[in-house]
Amino acid sequence: MGRRRAETGAAEAAGTPRSEPENPQEPAGRHYRPHHKAPLWLRIAALVLCSVLVIGVGTAGVLFYKLQSNVTTAPLDGRLPNGANSGPAIEDTGSLQILILGTDTRDGKNSQYGSEEDSSGQGQSDVMLLMDISPDNSRVSVTSFPRDLVVPIPDCVSATTSETVYGSSAGQLNGALQAGPGCTVAAINDITGLSIDHFMLADFTAVKELSTALGGVEVCVDHAMYDVNGSFLRLPEGKSLVEGEQALAFLRTRHAFGDSGDLDRIKAQQYFLGSMVRKVKSEGTLTNLPRLYTLADVVTKNLTIDEGLANIPSMVTIATRLAKIDLAKVSFVTVPTEPYVADNNRVQLQQPQASQFFAALRQDTDLTASPTPSSTGGTLASTPPAETPAATQSPDAPAYEKALQPISVVNATAVVGRSLELVQALAAAGFSNAWQAGDIPAVSETKLLYGAEMADVAADLATLFNLPPAAVQFDATVAGISLVVGADWISGTQYGTIVVPENIVASTAEQDAGCMKVNPLYYTY
Structure with a gap:
């Protein structure tokens, strides 16, 4: 017995585990508790949950990367070298100004709308809208700048060639885009005294695909019409749901409404935007993440933005801020203008x-x-x-x-x-x-x-x-x-x-503006 006890003590001293008690029913010590395995259903549930989390995070990462890779960027201030600056981070509150530009370029997927000689490269700004979100997210104004507006254009650095594009003391605002969207930002900053935070530049394809993804936008005209001189917009009298090519034609037409001027085209654009905002708001699109992703995927494929805006969280934050604003506080404004003294076909x-x-x-x-x-x-x-x-x-x-x-x-x-x-x-x-x-x-x-x-x-x-x-x-x-x-x-x-x-506010998104007045020259019967 003495030898056995000595062997046991030596084994314990050497760190060798003691053998189990001969009676399995007998506890091995005061703090011993029997070990029970987790139920099978709990282990399966945990495994499934972990898998879902991994797949979910992985899928989110893939979607995030996909949207991120869609985006093309350009400098925010066209007066600085390419890539030298970007806008501030998007926050949940605080003043936020985004210049939204539409280009008439015929490059790439837009070649069907004319030859490259018509408008190659960056093109010109068909649409210039300044979206200004208030610091407390209680209101937003959307200001239209006419494409024919004559203002000082600064010297800029081309966003594509990095060469200097010389400006003018009296140039047409839509031409600033020739040096890149940052040059249009700089020109508008100069005339307004503002410091625009970000920009978005979209082409014809973006307008078509976005309107289609939304399921169309409702418009109304007071007479059946056909624009034979440019956009080829054809609509029956009354209400229509336009998308794709028709939506693009409605936004581009310069002849179909009013007196066939640029200011009448702006009215049509504001009318379209008001109708689109009402639809997006009523359908809860801005708070529906899967729906928002679909729209973001469509838009980002045909979008150029500044680097400060080139991330999906920023876009989601903008959507969240806009979702909080009452339609009566979404105002559409046109910059006050008058005929240009040197050319009545343009404005100042x-x-x-x-x-x-x-x-x-x-x-x-x-x-x-x-x-x-x-x-x-x-x-x-x-x-x-x-x-x-x-x-x-x-x-x-x-x-x-x-x-x-x-x-x-x-x-x-x-x-x-x-x-x-x-x-x-x-x-x-x-x-x-x-x-x-x-x-x-x-x-x-x-x-x-x-x-x-x-x-x-x-x-x-x-x-x-x-x-x-x-x-x-x-x-x-x-x-x-x-x-x-x-x-x-x-x-x-x-x-x-x-x-x-x-009377600076032309309309609000809450107002149904009725039907657009068609120019009688474009009536059909």
């Missing part, structure tokens, strides 16, 4: 209405709201507000003689006589050496420019007129002070008044 910005509208966009103004105090502390109005008394000067005595300070007031509002009100306000505050320096073409933003040793005077004038710090700028070429009054300040002596041009 109408002032001061255009600059007033751009100022409202920069301040995230609700274009569908009734006159009410704005979030910036100014007054939101559809017509210029009544005169406001000038601000009281600080009780601290300035370290200069106010009556000796040279102050010129330049009118850049396109409102006749605007400078006089401000010169009178300056005189009332003791700045009697102020004068009207004439009118110049309208600019979007007010600037208070000051020369050498005039910073303290400029600061006091900024306080007097409630000007923002960004408006106060040093300019070595200025002798004294130059107050350049822009179209963002067309009335009153206190900066911050937001004036929304009257």
Whole structure:
């Protein structure tokens, strides 16, 4: 016995496991618990669940990769070298502006619509829509820019060749696309004072396939018609469901509606978009992920976007934000224009209405709201507000003689006589050496420019007129002070008044616009 105990003790000391007790019914120790295997059904369920998760994640990855690989990218700002910049990340909240462009290029799958000589390469912008989503996702405006709008076009770097494409002081806006979508973004940023976050560029094929994937979009015309001079759109009187080629023809026609002008085509595009938004909203498409994937797959195959937008989560976030917006707060706007002075077949910005509208966009103004105090502390109005008394000067005595300070007031509002009100306000505050320096073409933003040793005077004038710090700028070429009054300040002596041009909203997505008026030249019987 002693030997056996010694052997056992040696084995345990060497780490050899002890043999099982002879009686299997007898516990081996105080903490022993019998081991039971998991039921077969539970093991099968766990295996199935793991398989589903693996397959699900794998499938999601494949779908994600498939959509990601569909996308073509280009720089956001065409003035910078190819690939040098992209837009910011898409967040759930915060102001978001996306420029949506439609190109008339005949390259590739679009060759059936004409020869490459008609419009090769990037083409020109058939459609230019600026979608502006409010920071709190309560509203969205969709602003149309006419393709015939004459504006300054900047020098840009070609998105395809990386060569410089020289701009023009007075070029047609749709031609900026020749250097790539980023050049159109840059041109619109310049005229609006905005900083557009992202862009999407679609071709003819994208429009056809998207309208088909949606199951058609309902339109209505007041007379049977056939556009024999371009789009070949043919519709019976009343309502029709258009998709594919018909949907593309409805958006492209320049002759069938109204007076056969570009502005009438814009009306048709806004009409189509309003109907499409109502359908997408009513069917819950934006919150139906499988349905949304189908649409994304269609769109991304024929889409060029900036790199900051080139990921599927960003697209899903945009869809989620849009899904929250009430149809009555989806507004369609056309930039205020008038005939171009050098060619009545083209248009130019109408002032001061255009600059007033751009100022409202920069301040995230609700274009569908009734006159009410704005979030910036100014007054939101559809017509210029009544005169406001000038601000009281600080009780601290300035370290200069106010009556000796040279102050010129330049009118850049396109409102006749605007400078006089401000010169009178300056005189009332003791700045009697102020004068009207004439009118110049309208600019979007007010600037208070000051020369050498005039910073303290400029600061006091900024306080007097409630000007923002960004408006106060040093300019070595200025002798004294130059107050350049822009179209963002067309009335009153206190900066911050937001004036929304009257009837700027053409329609909202909630409104059924009835039937489009057909040009009688294109009636069929």
